[in-house]
Amino acid sequence: MEQSLTPWLLPALALLAGIAIGFLAARLLPNAAPGRTQRQLDDLQQRFDSYQNEVVTHFNTTASLVKKLTQSYQEVQEHLSQGANRLAADELTRQRLLAALNTDESKAPRERLTPPKTNEAPKDYAPKEPDAPGTLDESFGLKR
Numbered sequence: 001m002e003q004s005l006t007p008w009l010l011p012a013l014a015l016l017a018g019i020a021i022g023f024l025a026a027r028l029l030p031n032a033a034p035g036r037t038q039r040q041l042d043d044l045q046q047r048f049d050s051y052q053n054e055v056v057t058h059f060n061t062t063a064s065l066v067k068k069l070t071q072s073y074q075e076v077q078e079h080l081s082q083g084a085n086r087l088a089a090d091e092l093t094r095q096r097l098l099a100a101l102n103t104d105e106s107k108a109p110r111e112r113l114t115p116p117k118t119n120e121a122p123k124d125y126a127p128k129e130p131d132a133p134g135t136l137d138e139s140f141g142l143k144r
Helices: 002-028 032-087 091-102
Strands: none
Touching: 032 091
16 A cells, blocks of 8 residues: 555655745745836836926927027018118118018918819829730730
């Protein structure tokens, strides 16, 4: 009876020892892994928040610079119109200068694209004459 018990006893003891070692490893090791993962997650969140703040700062700065640019443009326009009023030799010259200043290129009518004459879809093959051979014909492109 002892001989039949030995082949089952060693694997059973090994199984119990493996379960005990696995249980201890599972209890001790995951404490380190979630902490490291949490630190990585916190680091990524901090980097993302920093990036978002940089984007907001960038666009705020851009908006203020565009506002300053618009104000400078308006000041230049005003300066030029005052100069035209003061420095023009006669009324006709003054009117032409002011008209040239008030003409804004962005407000000028733009050339429009003409729509296609037909609504036919483009062909993915070359059109041919009714009596001419098609491009897949053996004699296509050959001179006689």
